[in-house]
Amino acid sequence: MKWPIITLLGLCLFPSGTAQQLVPSRPVATYSIVAMDEATGELGVAVQSHWFSVGLLVPWAKAGVGAVATQSFVKVDYGPEGLRLMESGMTADEALKILISQDEGEAVRQVGMIDINGNVAAHTGERCIKHAGHITGVNYSVQSNMMAHGTVPKAMASAFENSKGDLADRMMAVLDAAEAEGGDIRGKQSAAMVIVSGDPTGVDWKDTILSLRIEDHPTPLVELKRLIRIHRAYQHANLGDHYMETEEIEKALLEYSKAAEYYPENAELPYWSAIALVNSGRLEDALPVFESVFKRNPDLKTMTPRLINSGLLKDDKEMLRKIMEQ
Numbered sequence: 001m002k003w004p005i006i007t008l009l010g011l012c013l014f015p016s017g018t019a020q021q022l023v024p025s026r027p028v029a030t031y032s033i034v035a036m037d038e039a040t041g042e043l044g045v046a047v048q049s050h051w052f053s054v055g056l057l058v059p060w061a062k063a064g065v066g067a068v069a070t071q072s073f074v075k076v077d078y079g080p081e082g083l084r085l086m087e088s089g090m091t092a093d094e095a096l097k098i099l100i101s102q103d104e105g106e107a108v109r110q111v112g113m114i115d116i117n118g119n120v121a122a123h124t125g126e127r128c129i130k131h132a133g134h135i136t137g138v139n140y141s142v143q144s145n146m147m148a149h150g151t152v153p154k155a156m157a158s159a160f161e162n163s164k165g166d167l168a169d170r171m172m173a174v175l176d177a178a179e180a181e182g183g184d185i186r187g188k189q190s191a192a193m194v195i196v197s198g199d200p201t202g203v204d205w206k207d208t209i210l211s212l213r214i215e216d217h218p219t220p221l222v223e224l225k226r227l228i229r230i231h232r233a234y235q236h237a238n239l240g241d242h243y244m245e246t247e248e249i250e251k252a253l254l255e256y257s258k259a260a261e262y263y264p265e266n267a268e269l270p271y272w273s274a275i276a277l278v279n280s281g282r283l284e285d286a287l288p289v290f291e292s293v294f295k296r297n298p299d300l301k302t303m304t305p306r307l308i309n310s311g312l313l314k315d316d317k318e319m320l321r322k323i324m325e326q
Helices: 078-087 092-101 152-162 167-180 220-245 249-262 268-279 283-296 298-303 317-324
Strands: 006-008 011-013 019-021 030-036 043-049 059-062 066-072 109-115 120-124 133-137 140-144 190-196 208-214
Touching: 030 066, 030 109, 030 152, 030 167, 043 059, 043 066, 043 167, 043 220, 059 078, 059 190, 066 078, 066 140, 078 092, 078 109, 092 109, 092 120, 109 133, 109 140, 120 133, 120 140, 133 152, 140 152, 140 167, 152 167, 167 190, 167 220, 190 220, 208 220, 220 249, 220 268, 249 268, 268 283, 283 298, 283 317
Parallel strands: none
Antiparallel strands: 006 011, 011 019, 030 043, 030 140, 043 190, 059 066, 066 109, 109 120, 133 140, 190 208
């Protein structure tokens, strides 16, 4: 007896109740960039697609090694295998040629690779759905398939070459340029961006500077930009926490202030600025901040006395009374 196999959202459900992840049999129509920041050595991948959860399949990066975007009729192996080959000492071009030579379906694949030395390589199979193409340049490769217009890769390349800022800014400019040129002929759905350190420790989570995925959204690039902004806020907040631990209060205050500027809609970030002010003996400066924060989020007021036992707030009854009066 042959049992039916049911496919739903990329999961293959078998009679036993087990599930296996399936690679899509339809093309992941996508535009993406792999790039390196020459000043920092950071490597990154950014992508948008009209496909659910594109960040699960397309972007791959490893600090000190390289980055890969694998798309069209996706063969995910190009990601981890490409990184493995580059880590063994191969250039991006050498690694990609080997993987293509072993792939009977190379005609429907599209891949971009960059290694730690900035060498780039790309492949657009002859059967990728029009409009499909790629452009490689200094420290980057851009690639797209199933685009509304054939001018998308050129717009992407121009955006990277002429944009300023850090790697996230420049890759974001590339995605915006592709969308402005018409993007995916079917529309938009998901996006992702991954950036890894140029100073690798060998510990993946430490080496990941940014990892954001928009799984399903009517305007994924708008949402990606919002999350990049919030990510930067928390980078400053985390650094502020570090300076609090080392009792470098002024530095902590500066970082908390930067965090609040990036993410003004979040009441918790100025809250920690107020805590830092109190611990530096500047209670009067902190009280107006507490007043504003407590109006926006009363739960932070409830939490405040609990900080004393954890050593995050001085054990001073009179000081606490003044704070709680706000």
